[in-house]
Amino acid sequence: MVFALIDGNNFYVSCERVFDPKLEGRPVIVLSNNDGCAVARSNEAKALGIKMGEPVFKLRDLIERERVTVLSSNYTLYGDMARRVVETLERFSPEVEVYSIDESFLSLEPTPGERLVALAEDIRATVRRWTGIPTCVGLGPTKTLAKLGNTVAKKLPELGGVGDLTSPALRSLLLSRLPVSAVWGIGPASTRKLCARGITTVAGLRDLDVSRARSLLSVVGARIVLELRGTPCLPLELLPPPQQALAVTRSFGERVATLDGLKEAIAAFATVAAAKLRRKGLLAGELTVFIHTSAFSPGPRYGASLSAALPGMSADTFFLIHEAHRLLARLWRPGYRYAKAGVIFTDLIPANRAQSSLLPVEGKDALMAAIDRLNSRYGRNTVYLGAIGLGERPWHTRFAYRTRRYTTRPDELLTVS
DNA sequence: TCTGGGGTCCTAGGACCC
DNA sequence: TCTGGGGTCCTAGGACCC
Secondary structure: OEEEEEEEOOHHHHHHHHHOHHHOOOOEEEEOHHHOEEEEEOHHHHHOOOOOOOEHHHHHHHHHHHOOEEEOOOHHHHHHHHHHHHHHHOOOOOOEEEEEOOEEEEEEOOOOOOOHHHHHHHHHHHHHHHHOOOEEEEEEOOHHHHHHHHHHHHHOHHHOOEEEOOOHHHHHHHHOOOEHHHOOOOOHHHHHHHHHOOOOEHHHHHOOOHHHHHHHHHHHHHHHHHHHOOOOOOOOOOOOOOOOEEEEEEEEEEEEOOHHHHHHHHHHHHHHHHHHHHHOOEEEEEEEEEEEEOOOOOOOOOEEEEEEEEEEEEOOHHHHHHHHHHHHHHHOOOOOOEEEEEEEEEEEEEHHHOOOOOOOOOOHHHHHHHHHHHHHHHOOOOOOOHHHOOOOOOOOOOOOOOOOOOOOOHHHOOOOO
């Protein structure tokens, strides 16, 4: 059995290009929430030196000079495109682990006589043809090596999009040339630790004594060393583990100084989070609320968070807004310009496993279901609670350059003439 | 002078991922 | 002026138990 990792190339940009071919061959970046940072870059944008996570205001001149196309995130579109990619992958293996929005692990069992690389090329070509999304495929005897193979495929275009690390000989050659920071799970802190001890290449990490890796980088490091040697330690996760936390947090479009303004924002975030809970069939038992000023701007700074067990498991918007507001009232201090806030639900359980309350609230579930149906049928925010406010919403996240939701909104379909 | 052993649970903080 | 959001896992240390 071989692990394959299929990963969408510059995924968000590729989704946009499917519906706007004029973007092909041009520098394109997609921005984070609130149009803050570049989170996806076409190869042309990478070639201009635009870094992952770079704040867009620092790029203004470059964008102007090089005529870079700048787009806001269109998560509705990317989520739907990702679903199509996964459906395509499921044709090639009964075992698919959806690892992130643009990455899936597959187990591959080539039939006798079938070349593994040819199979990988077939997967790429089919995904491209059926969804329009270009991908790269990494192959290896472990997930860590498949991931590394994918990195190699992206780095070396001459490989034709497939990085095969199943053969020990080729693997040894490549591992001695790749920096240790290229390994999945080795971040900046671990890279510093390793380099300080003279371990700078992937091969160096592979040859590190396992107990030494364990003491240096915890069990995570020990597992990585074994995986690099070809011993699988990470199985495919075919069914997603139960979710542990659900958060809605946002930077504000404009700073908010008043308690009323924060209450509206927190009510809006709690509304979205509660709807997500219901869609996933979950109830929350604990709530955290946080607010803070900007970490970048000068001026007085303040930030705080509070958690509390809810008096009962819930996914009820009325109740959750009320509880979030109680925490907010204890957090809020006057005299600050707040830049960000959020609500986080934890202690999640499936609604069908919950103990029923001794004091059922008549009709509340039916009311929530009715609201969800209306909003699903007529669009988000068709019906919402007055706590979100009816007037200006300075805290609203900016999406100034968002494209259409081509695949999920009949009124936003692409028109062809 | 000599002062056990083996556990669980919880939390805060760090690290990492996309 | 303008700097994202949503997750998971691991460890150390304290509290507590018998």
